[in-house]
Amino acid sequence: xxNQQLIPHLFRxxxxxxxxxxxxxxxxxxxxxxxxxxxxxxxSALETWTYKGIPPNPAAWLYTVAKNKAxxxxxxxxxxxxxxxxQLKNDFTNVETIEIDLSEKNITDSQLQMxxxxxxxxxxxEAQIGLALRILCGFGIEEIAxxxxxxxxxxxxxxxxxxxKLKQENVIIAFPPKQExxxxxxxxxxxxxxxxxxxxxxxxxDVVLREDLCQEAMRLTYLLADNEQTNLxxxxxxxxxxxxxxxxxxxxxxxxxxxxxxxxxxxxxxxRELITKGIYYxxxxxxxxxxxKYHIEATIAYWHTIKEDSEEKWENILQMYNRLLQLExxxxxxxxxxxxxxxxxxxxxxxxxxxxxxxTGSQYxxxxxxxLYTGIDNNRARLNFDNAIHLAKTTxxxxxxxxxxxxxxxxx
Amino acid sequence: MDExxxxxxxxDGKKIASPEQIQTWMKQTMDWIxxxxxxxxxxxxxxxxxxxxxxxxxxxxxxxxxxxxxxxxLGGYLIVKAESIDEAVEFAKGSPxxxxxxxxxxxxxxAKNDDKH
Numbered sequence: 001x002x003n004q005q006l007i008p009h010l011f012r013x014x015x016x017x018x019x020x021x022x023x024x025x026x027x028x029x030x031x032x033x034x035x036x037x038x039x040x041x042x043x044s045a046l047e048t049w050t051y052k053g054i055p056p057n058p059a060a061w062l063y064t065v066a067k068n069k070a071x072x073x074x075x076x077x078x079x080x081x082x083x084x085x086x087q088l089k090n091d092f093t094n095v096e097t098i099e100i101d102l103s104e105k106n107i108t109d110s111q112l113q114m115x116x117x118x119x120x121x122x123x124x125x126e127a128q129i130g131l132a133l134r135i136l137c138g139f140g141i142e143e144i145a146x147x148x149x150x151x152x153x154x155x156x157x158x159x160x161x162x163x164x165k166l167k168q169e170n171v172i173i174a175f176p177p178k179q180e181x182x183x184x185x186x187x188x189x190x191x192x193x194x195x196x197x198x199x200x201x202x203x204x205x206d207v208v209l210r211e212d213l214c215q216e217a218m219r220l221t222y223l224l225a226d227n228e229q230t231n232l233x234x235x236x237x238x239x240x241x242x243x244x245x246x247x248x249x250x251x252x253x254x255x256x257x258x259x260x261x262x263x264x265x266x267x268x269x270x271x272r273e274l275i276t277k278g279i280y281y282x283x284x285x286x287x288x289x290x291x292x293k294y295h296i297e298a299t300i301a302y303w304h305t306i307k308e309d310s311e312e313k314w315e316n317i318l319q320m321y322n323r324l325l326q327l328e329x330x331x332x333x334x335x336x337x338x339x340x341x342x343x344x345x346x347x348x349x350x351x352x353x354x355x356x357x358x359x360t361g362s363q364y365x366x367x368x369x370x371x372l373y374t375g376i377d378n379n380r381a382r383l384n385f386d387n388a389i390h391l392a393k394t395t396x397x398x399x400x401x402x403x404x405x406x407x408x409x410x411x412x
Numbered sequence: 413m414d415e416x417x418x419x420x421x422x423x424d425g426k427k428i429a430s431p432e433q434i435q436t437w438m439k440q441t442m443d444w445i446x447x448x449x450x451x452x453x454x455x456x457x458x459x460x461x462x463x464x465x466x467x468x469x470x471x472x473x474x475x476x477x478x479x480x481x482x483x484x485x486l487g488g489y490l491i492v493k494a495e496s497i498d499e500a501v502e503f504a505k506g507s508p509x510x511x512x513x514x515x516x517x518x519x520x521x522x523a524k525n526d527d528k529h
Contacts, residue, residue: 319439322446326454334450341443356451 011042012138012212014059018066019135020110021102024173025070028117028166031135037073041066063102070100111136112223112230113173119188122169127162128191129198134159137216146206147198147213181229188224189238189294192217196242200249207257211249218242225281236285237294243278244301247271258396267307275305296324300336314343331359335368347372363391363401370404378408413493415455415522416500420488420507422515424462440508448492448503457490484514497521 015038022034044065045058055061118131133139133147145155176184199213221239224230251269254260282298300320303313321337334357342350351372359365366388373381385405392398425434448454462485465477478485487509494500497519504517 315439318446319442322442322449325446325449326457329449329452329454334452337446337450353447353450356447 010058010062014062015039015042015138016136017107017111018062018102019138020114021100021107022066022070023135024110024113025100028171028173031163031166033073035135037066037069040069044069067100067102071098074098108223108227110173111220112227113175115188115220115223116176116184117166117171117173119184119191120166120169120171121184121187122171123162123165125190125194127158127165128187129194130155130159131162131166132191132195132220133213133216136220139216143209146209147202149202175229178229182232185224185230185232185234189234189292192221192224193238193241193294195220196245200245207253214242214246214249218246233285233288233290234292234294236281237292237298240278240281240285241294241298241301243274243281244298244305247274247278247305259400261400262304265307270305278302278305291323291327293324293327296320296327300324309343311344314340318344331357331362332364335359335362335364339368339371342372347376351376361391363388363393363397366391367401367404370401374404374408382408413495414524416492416494416497416503417520417522418490418492418500418504418507419486419518419520420490420509420515421484421518422487422509422512423483423485424487426462437508437511444506444508445490447506448490453493453503455491455493457488459488460486462487484512484516491522 018038018041019031019034022037023031026034041062045062049055049058115132115136118135119128123131130144130148133144134141139147141152141155141159144150144159145152148155175181196214196217199210199215199217202210202213218239221235221242224235225239247270248265250271251265251267252260260266278298279302282302285295285298300317303317303320306313318337318340321333321340324333325337335354338350338354338357341353351369354365354369354372357365366384370381370384370388373384375381382405385401385408389398389401392401425437429437445454445457462477467475467478469475490503492500492503494503500519500521504519507517509515509517
């Protein structure tokens with residue numbers, strides 16, 4: 001029993017570590033070999049541990065086996081040996097002298113460098129997230145398919161295409177030169193941000209998987225924050241955003257997995273430790289003179305950790321959305337800004353602004369209009385909620401909207 | 413869709429208003445720009461500082477400030493996307509700059525490569 005619970009978690013973290021180190025050692029063109037050796041290591045673990053029990057230090061056991069498998073692979077495969085040798089200029093004539101460094105430092109360095117390789121500008125964004133999940137987080141194909149609400153074949157194809165692209169572009173697994181770090185970091189942060197959002201907003205029913213996605217995104221962002229070269233304001237801002245958002249994870253869904261709206265959430269379920277951490281990183285991020293969208297979004301998330309409404313709270317949120325939209329337009333930000341506007345200036349003014357948005361393809365647009373018309377013109381509120389239900393994709397969303405209509409009926 | 417520049421002409425706020433009043437104008441300006449940005453029509457914008465302004469004339473004669481007989485002068489600009497000059501004018505009408513009676517918003521279409529100007 002113990003075995004079955006430990007192994008999947010261990011698999012993910014250690015698979016990712018071993019793959020990164022081996023891939024860094026062999027070069028990006030041998031990414032599949034690295035994955036295979038890591039995979040075989042876990043097969044050995046499953047076979048051995050089932051009979052002999054889990055060793056006292058499972059990670060060390062895995063590293064020893066992985067090293068031996070890597071050495072055997074080099075010894076057995078002459079062509080591979082030739083290729084690697086010419087690239088790395090290592091002396092592989094005596095396989096015994098090959099040193100594969102699975103120290104904590106080299107694991108961290110390899111993973112960080114792998115992050116920059118995967119988030120190379122030549123790789124399409126969608127493929128980057130898939131690759132990050134597979135190579136940096138050790139997720140299985142089926143888990144990735146679940147997270148993306150896709151199927152195994154599609155995910156497999158997408159991953160192989162992405163790996164092909166890495167090889168074609170001959171992406172080097174290394175830290176970018178100092179003057180390029182900021183630019184390259186931009187891409188890395190986008191991928192981590194999307195990875196986190198994939199977990200936070202995913203429609204996948206698998207709650208554990210969704211939380212894992214968020215945690216993995218946070219773990220990788222921590223790696224960046226802990227490294228001297230990448231401990232930069234936007235990294236801290238993104239980490240702050242993740243901590244502050246994740247603090248509400250447990251409160252966002254009820255026991256049936258249905259969404260719980262912000263105002264209905266049980267504050268005692270908000271994770272205070274994550275809120276404190278988020279505030280710490282938000283402070284840390286406020287150096288330098290560039291404000292990234294992560295700074296702005298983290299500030300908005302911070303104000304949401306104070307549940308009580310106040311003029312100050314909504315004034316600040318509105319100003320942050322004003323800035324966010326100038327930096328980067330998105331329909332979600334436009335809708336949220338209009339909600340904040342209603343909190344500061346009242347519903348009538350917000351209705352006028354909302355109707356200018358014309359986001360007629362979005363359920364959230366109609367849900368917002370329904371909300372704004374509630375108490376002003378309940379018939380219009382109902383019409384808008386109806387439109388929203390019509391566009392809503394999940395039963396859970398439809399139910400939330402239906403409850404809103406019920407409340408309109410009661411108040412009449 | 414074309415780009416239009418909305419040019420603000422107003423007095424130097426610091427000379428006629430309290431810091432609190434300026435603060436309020438700033439907030440109103442941000443809400444006005446935010447409203448345009450929420451419609452995905454914002455392109456760019458900047459405020460221009462009145463202090464130390466210089467004008468360079470013919471023969472490189474330099475004078476202080478553009479502030480001659482007219483008190484209202486260039487104080488900032490906003491570039492927006494709009495379907496027509498009328499839409500751009502509607503955006504301009506929302507500017508808090510127009511609270512001052514002598515102030516104006518000038519609306520000009522930005523020349524493209526093939527425009528003669």
